[in-house]
Amino acid sequence: MEKRQEGSEEISSKKGTVGPSSTLEYLNPQYWDERFSTEEHYEWFKDYSHFQHLIKEHVKHNASVLELGCGNSQLCENLYNDGVTELTCIDISAVAVEKMQKRLLSKGYPDIRVVEADMLDLPFGDESFDVVIEKGTMDVLFVDSGDPWNPRPATLNKVMAMLKGVHRVLKPDGVFISITFGQPHFRRPIFGAPEFNWSMEWSTFGDGFHYFFYILKKGQKIRDGKLVQTTGTNS
Numbered sequence: 001m002e003k004r005q006e007g008s009e010e011i012s013s014k015k016g017t018v019g020p021s022s023t024l025e026y027l028n029p030q031y032w033d034e035r036f037s038t039e040e041h042y043e044w045f046k047d048y049s050h051f052q053h054l055i056k057e058h059v060k061h062n063a064s065v066l067e068l069g070c071g072n073s074q075l076c077e078n079l080y081n082d083g084v085t086e087l088t089c090i091d092i093s094a095v096a097v098e099k100m101q102k103r104l105l106s107k108g109y110p111d112i113r114v115v116e117a118d119m120l121d122l123p124f125g126d127e128s129f130d131v132v133i134e135k136g137t138m139d140v141l142f143v144d145s146g147d148p149w150n151p152r153p154a155t156l157n158k159v160m161a162m163l164k165g166v167h168r169v170l171k172p173d174g175v176f177i178s179i180t181f182g183q184p185h186f187r188r189p190i191f192g193a194p195e196f197n198w199s200m201e202w203s204t205f206g207d208g209f210h211y212f213f214y215i216l217k218k219g220q221k222i223r224d225g226k227l228v229q230t231t232g233t234n235s
């Protein structure tokens with residue numbers, strides 16, 4: 001993951017959490033398989049209660065939602081409990097997918113779809129979803145970026161492959177929500193690449209360290225060649 005201002009996502013005292021020897025391990029699907037074989041639940045950044053108000057503002061009940069890199073997070077259950085029931089989750093880890101499928105069945109969420117897939121090669125048709133959401137998953141792609149002001153071309157290629165896929169599967173008025181510690185000065189040049197027809201705004205949440213909740217609205221005009229932007233609101 002990119003260098004953070006403070007703190008760490010990994011709380012090693014959490015039962016079952018396997019911290020990697022190097023953050024480069026986050027790019028290795030086998031790391032995730034091993035981790036998820038022992039870890040039952042880990043919520044990256046903050047749990048749903050911290051950004052629920054932002055979800056309510058930007059995700060309609062009847063929206064079809066794709067979650068990228070669900071891991072063993074409870075985000076999909078939280079969305080479902082808030083009335084957003086047309087949900088598809090993907091993860092690159094077969095172990096995460098199998099355990100998530102079992103967990104959702106046993107907890108009474110049989111209609112949430114969980115699919116093993118790579119977010120760099122999304123197996124969905126064009127314009128299939130109203131909302132694509134990710135929490136901490138795109139950040140994984142940045143662990144080998146080097147200088148965050150000038151990421152390596154190989155890193156940028158992967159990030160762009162992911163974002164092009166997200167843009168493709170979003171409906172013409174769809175919304176991409178990215179929950180991350182990546183600050184706007186690093187994200188703006190990437191989200192604002194000319195191939196994307198979406199606007200960008202963001203809010204922050206969390207106490208102490210603030211996380212970012214980016215909202216990219218497809219189909220919105222980019223004014224004067226610049227991205228639409230709102231000032232972050234703390235909550």
Ligand SMILES: C[S@@+](CC[C@H](N)C(=O)[O-])C[C@H]1O[C@@H](n2cnc3c(N)ncnc32)[C@H](O)[C@@H]1O
Nearest residue numbers: 032043044069070071073091092118119135136
């Ligand atoms: C940092 S964890 C975030 C998990 C979860 N979103 C959360 O908020 O707790 C990253 C997740 O992305 C998954 N992942 C990593 N690379 C992926 C890829 N290329 N495609 C899909 N999932 C991927 C990992 O298996 C892991 O579950």
